[in-house]
Amino acid sequence: xxxxxxxxxxxxxxxxxxxxxxxxxxxxxxxxxxxxxxxxxxxxxxxxxxxxxxxxxxxxxxxxxxxxxxxxxxxxxxxxxxxxxxxxxxxxxxxxxxxxxxxxxxxxxxxxxxxxxxxxxxxxxxxxxxxxxxxxxx
Numbered sequence: 001x002x003x004x005x006x007x008x009x010x011x012x013x014x015x016x017x018x019x020x021x022x023x024x025x026x027x028x029x030x031x032x033x034x035x036x037x038x039x040x041x042x043x044x045x046x047x048x049x050x051x052x053x054x055x056x057x058x059x060x061x062x063x064x065x066x067x068x069x070x071x072x073x074x075x076x077x078x079x080x081x082x083x084x085x086x087x088x089x090x091x092x093x094x095x096x097x098x099x100x101x102x103x104x105x106x107x108x109x110x111x112x113x114x115x116x117x118x119x120x121x122x123x124x125x126x127x128x129x130x131x132x133x134x135x136x137x138x
Contacts, residue, residue: 011048018042030083039075039090059097067096106132 004012018041025034047055059068071093078086106128110116119128
């Protein structure tokens with residue numbers, strides 16, 4: 001079992017609530033307030049989980065500046081009041097930031113009994129194989 005510090009437990013909770021508010025804000029036709037709360041909670045939770053210094057180093061690496069600008073720019077645009085444009089920019093930035101983690105996530109999900117068989121369906125497997133390939137950062 002992985003042991004977590006108290007701040008990491010708080011961070012997991014904040015990140016979970018952030019994802020919930022983001023999802024709920026999109027379900028309710030891109031509600032500005034819910035999306036803004038979700039963004040703030042997600043970024044704060046990530047900072048609690050991995051620490052402020054590591055969060056800063058992760059987002060502001062030289063080769064991730066484009067992804068960081070899209071992600072944080074999307075957060076800013078949601079906070080300003082344009083939720084649909086902001087969420088589109090955030091999703092693009094999120095995929096650019098975390099694309100290095102996708103192969104590990106796909107490999108983990110393939111080992112889960114029901115989800116693994118779901119990922120092997122004909123139309124889904126081609127897409128998942130493409131996402132699951134390890135690619136270098138460009």
